[in-house]
Amino acid sequence: MIELVISVALASIILVSAYLCLNSAIASRKLIEPRVDVLQSARVAMAILTADLRSACPLSKDFQFLGMTRKLEEVEADNLDFATRNYAPHRPGEGDYCQISIFLEKDPRSDQYILWRRRNPTIAPDPLSGGVREELARGLRGLQFEYYDGFDWYDSWGEIQSGGKPKSSLRDQSNLYGMPEAVRITLAFDTQSGSKAATPAEPAKREPPLVFRTVVRLNLAASSLPGGPGNEESSAPNIIGSGPGRGMN
Numbered sequence: 001m002i003e004l005v006i007s008v009a010l011a012s013i014i015l016v017s018a019y020l021c022l023n024s025a026i027a028s029r030k031l032i033e034p035r036v037d038v039l040q041s042a043r044v045a046m047a048i049l050t051a052d053l054r055s056a057c058p059l060s061k062d063f064q065f066l067g068m069t070r071k072l073e074e075v076e077a078d079n080l081d082f083a084t085r086n087y088a089p090h091r092p093g094e095g096d097y098c099q100i101s102i103f104l105e106k107d108p109r110s111d112q113y114i115l116w117r118r119r120n121p122t123i124a125p126d127p128l129s130g131g132v133r134e135e136l137a138r139g140l141r142g143l144q145f146e147y148y149d150g151f152d153w154y155d156s157w158g159e160i161q162s163g164g165k166p167k168s169s170l171r172d173q174s175n176l177y178g179m180p181e182a183v184r185i186t187l188a189f190d191t192q193s194g195s196k197a198a199t200p201a202e203p204a205k206r207e208p209p210l211v212f213r214t215v216v217r218l219n220l221a222a223s224s225l226p227g228g229p230g231n232e233e234s235s236a237p238n239i240i241g242s243g244p245g246r247g248m249n
Helices: 002-054
Strands: 066-068 079-084 098-106 113-120 132-148 182-189 210-217
Touching: 002 079, 002 113, 002 132, 002 182, 002 210, 098 132
Parallel strands: none
Antiparallel strands: 066 079, 079 098, 098 113, 113 132, 132 182, 182 210
């Protein structure tokens, strides 16, 4: 009888231990799977942005490179406009030149923030519009660009001139013209992007975002300097206004 009681007790302990291990494994899987998806999305988005920026070239003679700070509600959502040589032509009339816009936009159906890239492979009169846009990643909680001129880091880069507007009196600031030497990219992803997004009324339940950061050197930045190698004048007219979704198809 004693042996039977001991056997039942040992079996109960083993079953409870097995259940706890299984429950822990399931909980770990639920915790890891969304992060794996986020890691993959971040890796792909970073690779695309890095490749475009490494081959960045002047966008036009009026604004060679535009980087603006922007917020959507409480989310950091910077905007970036430039041109790149990282493009393979697909149709007649295209070359290895493409106008690029990078920005965040909120999806009204899911309340998630989506990272978009606009591409226009033609030399358009308005370099800030036209082309098509494609989704790079979703579930972001922040997009930030910082710009390095060789000495300091800046939160913005470039300025837009209207036809009758005089040039800025602060034109000697290095972040108002030309192209930066490097760009630091920061992407913040929601770890719960695969599930229902948290609402503003539930901020305490949201986990800290997963943050990914890299620094990209612009290999063609020297070409934007006066007298620099390969420096070419663009015939694009002065343009006013900037922001995501400008004239996109």
